[in-house]
Amino acid sequence: MISKVLLSFFLLAGVAMHASVQAAVSSKTVDYQDNGQVFEGLLVTPEGPAQKRPLILMVHNWMGVTAETEKQAARFAELGYVVFAADVYGKGIRPQDAKQAGAQATIYKSDRALFRQRLNLALQTALQQPGVDGEKVAVVGYCFGGTGALELARSGAELQAIISFHGGLDSPHPADGQNITGRVLALHGADDPYVSAADLAAFQDEMQSNNVSYDLVQYPGAVHSFTDMGAGNDNSKGAAYNAAADQQSFAEAKKLLGNTFK
Template identity: 50%
Template sequence: MKRALIALFSLVTAMTGAAIVEKPVEYKAGDVLCEGWQAYDDALEGKRPSVLIVHQWTGVSDNEKMRAKMLAELGYNVFVVDVYGKGIRPKPPESAKEAGKYKADRPLLRDRVNAGLKVLNKDPRTDTSKVACIGYCFGGLAAIELGRSGAPIKGIISFHGSLDSPNPEDGKKIKAKVLVLHGADDPFVTAENMAAFQKEMKDHGVDYKLVEYPGAVHAFTQVAAGNDNSKGAAYNEAADKASWEEMKTFFGRIFAE
C-alpha cells in the first residue's frame, strides 16, 4: 500500500509539474549585495506560513539549503538570509573572524537579518502574519538578535546557537515565542551565558522553552562536524532528529494561533 501511494504521488507530481523550487536570490542590505536562497513548493497556491533561516559561521552553505528544502517539503515558504554578503563564504579559521564582526556589532547583525526578513515578507507566497526565524550556531544567535530588534515575527528557534547578549534589556523587544534547542554538553555556551539568557527571558516575560539534549555538544545538527565530542562540536543523530521534531511541533503551535 505504501509503495502504491508513493507511486501515485510521483505520478501526480509528474502530471502537474509540481516540484520544490530552489533558487538563489540577490538583494541589497543597505549598500551591500547579498545572495540568499529560496525554497518553496510550487504545487501549493496562495500565501503560507514562512520561515527565515540564518546560516552558520561559514555563510550560506549546502546545509542551510538542505534545511530550506526540507521545510519547503513541509509546505513552508523559505528564505535563507545572507548575513555576510554575496561571495563571502569563509572557511575556518577565517569564518570565526567574519562571524566575530557581527557578534561584536549587534546592530549590524540585526540590520542584515532584518534585510533578509524584508525579502521574505515581500514574497507573494508569504503570509506575513505567520513568519518564524530559525538559525544554526552563529545563526541561532542571529535569530535571537532578530527578536531583540523587535521584529514582528511569531517564532524564533536557535539550534545550538550562542545565547549571550551585550544588552539584556533588549529582551523586552522580543515579540515572538522562543525555542532554544541546545546540546547539554556544549562547551561553547557557559553556565553563566545560559543563566543570563534565561534571566533575560524571564525578566521580560518572553514565552520561551529550552530543550537540552544529553550527550550532544555544539553543532549537533551538522553532519560535517564529525562524531568526536572531545572537539566540542560534533554531529549527534538522535539530537538532530529530536530537535527537528521539536521544531515541527513548535511551528504547529505558533502558526495555529
C-alpha cells in the first residue's frame, strides 16, 4: 500500500521536550575485510540479559564513522536494538574537513554499485554479531548515509525498515525501487537546499511506481543535517541543527521500528 506524503508542522516552540531514562549501552569497534581492505565498524549494544534483538545497520554521514555516529547509534541502542555502524570508506579514512568529506562521498555517489557492495558487506558483518535476530533488520542513515540506506534497499537486501534522515533521495536507476522489501521512511528538511524539487518528485515517483510502502515526512524550517548539533544553527549555510525536527524525526523512526519489530 502506498502511503500519503506527510507534512510535519511541528515548530520548535511547539515541541514538548521530555526527559527519559537512558538505558546503559556498550560499544566496541569491529574490523572486517574485503579484498584485502580493512574496515572498522562500530557495534553498539544494550546492556542486559543475553537475548536476540533486532538489528539496525547504521550508515554514517559524509565525515565517516565519528563521535556523531556513535551518539546516534547509542540513541537507538537505548531503545533495545543492536546497532552496527558501517564503515563505508575503510579503516583510517576519516575526512578532516568538508573538502575531504566531499571527495570521499563523491566516490560512492558516483559509483552506486560500489556503494551497495560496501553496505552489503557491512550488513553481512553485522548479521554475524552476537545477539542479533537476523529476521528483524533495519537500516538507518544520515545525509550521505541516508542515500546509502536507500541504495542498500534498492540492492534487494532483506530489510524490514529503511530510514533516511536528511539523506539524498536521488537514484540513477529508479527501476531498482522494485527490489525494496521493507517500509521506507524518508525524514526530510523542507528547506534542504541539497535535495532539489526534481529529486524529491522523482523519489516519490520511484516509490509509487514500484509499489513501495513509504512515508515522506517534511519538516518546515529545517535544512540539511537537522539532527546534528555540530552543524550549528545558521540555516543560511544550508546545513544546521533543528531541535524540533530532530525530536520529531527520531519519534517517527522510533514509531516505525516499534511497529515493525513488535
